[in-house]
Amino acid sequence: MNENKKKGILVLPAVILVALATQIPLIITVYNSMIRWIIVRPDLSKKFIGSQYYKKIFTSDEFWLVFQNTMVLTVISLAACLALGTLLAFLLHRQFTGVGIVRTLLISPFFLMDSVIGVFWRNVMLNPSFGLLYYFYKFFSLTPPDMLAEAPLFFIIILVIWKWTPFFMLVLLAGLQSIPEEVLEAAVVDGANAWNKTIYVILPMVMKYITISLLLGLIFILKTFGLVFTTTRGGPGFASTNFPYYVYRIAFLGWNVGKSSAIAVVIIIISLAIILVLFKLLRKTITEVEV
């Protein structure tokens, strides 16, 4: 038996396990998306209805609003996290007194649970009757805004940026720290100023780290649920409902397994398409940079 076949056989059990763990739930979800199954109505027996739910989803205003919310949340959060993360990585890529403490403080939001972040920001910081924001505004004799009602999606975006910027900062800092000193010294010797050094030497060398942080950030931000659940509950109306919360709303408030499964299938397809497009774009950018 040749070496590749031997390797294949050794890896096979793990592949089968992962395939079963990921594909069986997917197949069951696709099947459920074609069934009328409402949990709180066991008297209405399960019934095969084909693609009816898919037609309803694509013709409903709510779905397209949720799609828009998700895209806005993801694109703005990714851009802001990348920009802020890069800035903080550059600022921390130096030695100064207390750099360790500063790094720890900046990283800490990333390790907080979504539920803690949501409850803290909603009740302690932004409550218009008892929150810190209330006292801050009162000090200036102003009326505090009700962010959760007036700008719910913007509020969620702020929380996502607050939580995920440290992740981008950590990855990019690792990238900056991996650049050999000799390369930077050579650039200086060749007459590159700080701007040229950053654009033509540093950024190309950390492009792979930018790719990783963008891809991972995309996957995690698309899945944002806890922050929405503990703060705005996807409302008012559907104003801050994103894909994951939409599935939750139909599954656990509407108790409609069929419709929520159909929405989940559509979301998987859209998410995969976005990730593949981003991956191709980034690979193209990396290849051009390496050339």
Added chain:
Amino acid sequence: MIKKILVLLVILATIATASLAKNVTLTIATVNNPDMKIMESLSSQFTKETGIKLSWVILPENELRQKITEDVALGAGKFDIVTIGIIEVKNWVNYGWITPLDPFFTDMDTTAKKAYDLDDVLQSVREGLSAKGQLYALPFYGETSITYYRKDLFEKAGLTMPKEPSWNQILDFATKLHDPDNGFYGLCLRGLPGWGENMAVFGTMINAFGGRWYDMDWNAQFDTPEMKNAFEFYNTLIKEVSEPGATGVGFTEGLTLMAQGKAGIWYDASVGAGLLNDPSQSKVVGKLGYARAPYAKKHNNGWLWSWSLAMESASKHKKEAFKFLTWVTSKDYINLVGETKSWVNAPSGSRKSTYENPKYQKVADFAPLVLSAMRAVDYNHPSILPTPYIGTPFVVFPEWPHLGSEVAQQLAATIAGKKTIDEALKACQKIANEVAEEGGYKQ
């Protein structure tokens, strides 16, 4: 020899069964209201008396309902005892998700039955928790909705609250008391979206304004003038005379605002009166007056609700669960709360004897109003117009959590300025008609 072995086996089996019984742990799912927290704190007494251990799952209302519905509908049996309301009893009985209690009462010995005194439980509440001729849950506390007001501020402003005010009067009073620059609000009203949160209050307003959810043919009624009036008036109250951030204010937050002296009027659950009169938790003790739920076209608009305890059909410890149910809803438990915590915190709205107790009467000046309001609720005829459903403030059918949650969000969207009232009404009309069609109600 064989006989000796058999006897030994029987003895061993008895010991094993006895120790198994002693090792029973009941899992109880309940809501995070003050009365339930007291229940948890006193429950060690039950364990001491019976040896039955208790494990608590305490959640906010919205989350509790989801967890419990998921558990009973899928037959998971994670909980032995669930805290539910009248609406769940009426819906779930049809599917056998909760256990009837009559057989357990039949098996009770005479002394225990007499001590429990089921006839002492308020009739309207017993009827609400019964279906198909059997009782399915025992009330922990019962409530209606009442109007709390600061009688000291009313006196100062020369205002008089009638026994049953109109909604226009409430707006007028609240306008005169409203002082947002100094952090004081004329009215405190729920705006937190949820079928058991803002829809509890708004549901009574729909009834008060002469509206209904469906006509007798299950056509949604969100396109009627009565429903529009209710939406408009609610918006006026929230935007002009109520607390800021209303979409984040549910029962617990409203209770806190009122207890901290930040509101002149609060329309909400009567059970809040206990905490509002507890000096350790409230700044407004002795300053409160009480009135019935406001009216517009229809009178007697208070809701009827009872947080009650039921046994899941999937529970494997039904005998032990029944012991806890009867312990925590007994006269003795009410006395325990009264004597160890305070009489103002004693669970009310469940037993006649509580209202006849001089110790309770001394501290609960709101009790006669609450009792008369509960007795005046017509649960089977919520609207002045005929309806194909029963229930107030909720529509008693299995799809209520979905319908109520979606309408709640549309209502919140109007307050937040995300939708106009007409847009929200159109969306609600669509949702309600879809629910009626998919559920097979509309022919």
